[in-house]
Amino acid sequence: GAGVSQTPSNKVTEKGKYVELRCDPISGHTALYWYRQSLGQGPEFLIYFQGTGAADDSGLPNDRFFAVRPEGSVSTLKIQRTERGDSAVYLCASSLGTGGRTGELFFGEGSRLTVL
Amino acid sequence: AQSVTQLDSQVPVFEEAPVELRCNYSSSVSVYLFWYVQYPNQGLQLLLKYLSGSTLVKGINGFEAEFNKSQTSFHLRKPSVHISDTAEYFCAVTLGPGKLIFGQGTTLQVKP
Numbered sequence: 001g002a003g004v005s006q007t008p009s010n011k012v013t014e015k016g017k018y019v020e021l022r023c024d025p026i027s028g029h030t031a032l033y034w035y036r037q038s039l040g041q042g043p044e045f046l047i048y049f050q051g052t053g054a055a056d057d058s059g060l061p062n063d064r065f066f067a068v069r070p071e072g073s074v075s076t077l078k079i080q081r082t083e084r085g086d087s088a089v090y091l092c093a094s095s096l097g098t099g100g101r102t103g104e105l106f107f108g109e110g111s112r113l114t115v116l
Numbered sequence: 117a118q119s120v121t122q123l124d125s126q127v128p129v130f131e132e133a134p135v136e137l138r139c140n141y142s143s144s145v146s147v148y149l150f151w152y153v154q155y156p157n158q159g160l161q162l163l164l165k166y167l168s169g170s171t172l173v174k175g176i177n178g179f180e181a182e183f184n185k186s187q188t189s190f191h192l193r194k195p196s197v198h199i200s201d202t203a204e205y206f207c208a209v210t211l212g213p214g215k216l217i218f219g220q221g222t223t224l225q226v227k228p
């Protein structure tokens with residue numbers, strides 16, 4: 001498709017389980033970002049990839065969160081030992097190389113994670 | 117530290133009336149400022165941005181915003197709203213490439 005694609009759109013899991021969220025960016029976009037949006041809040045930055053490498057992972061809340069982008073396209077956000085506080089909508093965005101510098105990010109519809 | 121405050125969580129307005137959504141930011145350095153919109157069941161999309169130059173910025177769907185450095189504000193305005201403008205609006209400032217700090221959001225509810 002033409003836009004950023006995120007799967008699954010909804011994920012319900014139990015506390016302590018492992019979860020993977022996938023993001024397929026716009027073709028040709030070299031930069032990819034993960035944000036988290038809790039209920040009633042604005043999105044919060046998690047991590048930014050330029051190509052295959054994480055250029056900035058300062059927003060990852062703790063070591064239970066990890067993200068990869070092995071071939072510089074699709075990215076997976078991985079959450080270990082999920083906690084109820086991890087419940088949120090996880091947003092992925094992509095941009096052309098310079099687009100990120102000027103804030104022009106293209107967002108997917110998000111993956112809603114619910115931890116019971 | 118940089119932060120963004122959206123002063124209204126909800127703004128109800130009648131169709132064809134003007135609207136202003138308020139945004140204040142704090143920053144010790146020059147900033148780039150943005151408004152994003154999130155329509156129901158859709159992803160965030162860029163409405164407009166201020167990088168430099170003219171302080172009055174025009175965006176999509178008839179929206180505009182004015183950067184006021186002395187008041188550290190970046191309020192969003194539209195002279196006449198439509199039902200289709202009903203959405204969540206987010207003000208944001210950039211800390212670096214792709215690293216945006218968003219406000220809490222303002223829900224614009226346009227009533228017929």
